[in-house]
Amino acid sequence: MVARINASKSLRNALHYNENKVRQSAATLIHSKNFAKDTDQLNINDKLGTLQRLAAMNERTKVNSVHISLNFDPSEKLDDNTLQRIAESYMQKIGFGEQPYLVYKHEDASHPHIHIVTTNIKRNGKRIALHNIGKNQSEKARKQIENDFNLIRADSKQRQQVYSIKPVNAEKLLYGKSAASGTKRAISNVLDVVLPKYKYTSLPELNAVLRQYNITADQGSKESRIYKAGGLVYRVLNEKGEKVGVPIPASHIYNKPTLKSLEKNFQKNQVARRPHMQRVRNSVDYVLATKGRITLSELQNHLQKDHIALVIRQNAQGIIYGLTYVDHKTQSVFNGSDLGKQYSANQLQERIKQSPFIRQITPQITPKNNTPTNKETALPDSLKGAIDLAFEVEKETSPLAEFDERKKKKRKRLFH
Structure with a gap:
């Protein structure tokens, strides 16, 4: 199971999103909790009015809408009763058990999932803190619910991708x-x-x-x-x-x-993206150092293996005027010039032109007791240096690292 929590300033938008899905026959309201009427008796005014009346009890809190989605593995076939029980268990565990909330089952994706709409303002006007709720309460609740309901466990890759989306047809x-x-x-x-x-x-x-x-x-x-x-x-x-x-x-x-x-x-x-710049630089440098003179299209293919998409921007005449790197692993996006001049469209094309041709090194079969030799010589020193540079990690620039560096310098002065 994968849980996602979206907090916003508009209860109306969150509710209308789900109600529109119902009108389009893409969702069904399967459960409600802590409302004055039964689920099948609730109209739009009952739903929105109840939530907005609570939100109005704390006008200082602007972010008062909580929209949650619980996503399950595509192979899991969960009936409405099970989904209701999962929703109740989850809301109780994250501290929203006494809040009024609505549970919608959506059927517009390849995997089963439910949406829950509620507010973080309690009946006494106090707010439920949302800071780190996903990392703390929600993560604990997810693991416990997976055990309690024998659900397929979401590994770290699944949680990051949230059941990866497909291109629109x-x-x-x-x-x-x-x-x-x-x-x-x-x-x-x-x-x-x-x-x-x-x-x-x-x-x-x-x-x-x-x-x-x-x-x-x-x-x-x-x-x-x-x-x-x-x-x-x-x-x-x-x-x-x-x-x-x-x-x-x-x-x-x-x-x-x-x-x-x-x-x-x-x-x-x-x-937020700054710590991930060096990974993209390293990947580009490594490909150019080991593959030599290749085309931009070939560079795209090599970077794709490292989960980096190279987006080439060109005009109607086919002239390339910009490059953008999308790192799907760290979910960071960079213009070429943001990484440095040598990663911009013009400079990168020049680097490719200046790269030497590199033929594949094929081992030569030799007699049993002789030392094997290669048809081609090893990589030149310039390429070795480029590879070493590609794997060089950026220095940590946190205040703690700088403090440690000053301490080292101070020790050196004391012993001289």
């Missing part, structure tokens, strides 16, 4: 029964995973990730009404990378991934 959406709702649902599924997980610092960097799932965030042309108003729409891309189908405004998606909202992520991610 534009053709299916365009010719489906409800193109608009299908497009919105497909885009939302991708954004739910990409936006909170990946560390991007600009719209082009975010699009470098989204394009791998056949989606793009579009501001329109500089003369367009959308651009001038600071708006943003999300589009589906076909296999040629062309925008097709119905554009979905950011404001129409439940968690409101507007440009203003994304800009907050841009600032936060500047620092």
Whole structure:
């Protein structure tokens, strides 16, 4: 089981997201807890009104909406009764057992999952702290529930990927029964995973990730009404990378991934992605050092083996003007120039041109007692140096490391 917790400022958006799924026959309300009426008697006013009345008891707390998804292995067939019991157990264990909450079973993905909508404001007006709730209470609850209900355990890779999303199929959406709702649902599924997980610092960097799932965030042309108003729409891309189908405004998606909202992520991610720069540099340097003169396309293939996507940006004439590196392992995104000049489009192409040709070293069969020899000589010193450089780890720059360094220097002065 994989649990995801999304806290926000809008109970209305979280509730309407799930209610819209119900109207589209993509979800069902299977359970509710601590409401004045039975589940099948609740209308939209009962649901939203109960949650909003609690939230109003603490006006100082702005983040008062809690939207949880519990995701299960695709092979697990769980009936509604079991899902209800799992939801109750989970909410009790994370400290929300006495809160009013709604449980929706969604059927719009390849794996079974439920969504839970609630508030963190209690009946006495006090708030339930959300800081590190995913890392602490939720993680303990997940492990206990996996044991109690004999669920397939989610290893660290599964928890990181949250049952990996697939690229959007534009053709299916365009010719489906409800193109608009299908497009919105497909885009939302991708954004739910990409936006909170990946560390991007600009719209082009975010699009470098989204394009791998056949989606793009579009501001329109500089003369367009959308651009001038600071708006943003999300589009589906076909296999040629062309925008097709119905554009979905950011404001129409439940968690409101507007440009203003994304800009907050841009600032936060500047620092968050920094420790992962060297891994990308190392991978590029190692490939160039060991593979020699290769094409950019070949470099893409080699980096892909290390879970790094190299996104090449070129104009209509085929001239390459930019490179973006998407590290899926650390979920970090970098423009080439952010890593250093030698990783930018122009400099990297020059480095490739200057790389020597390297032929494969094939062992020569020799008599039993003789020392084996190779047809080709070993790598030249320059290449060995490049490989060593590729594996060089950045110095730690934490205050503790700097303190240790000063202590070492002080000891040296004392003994001289």
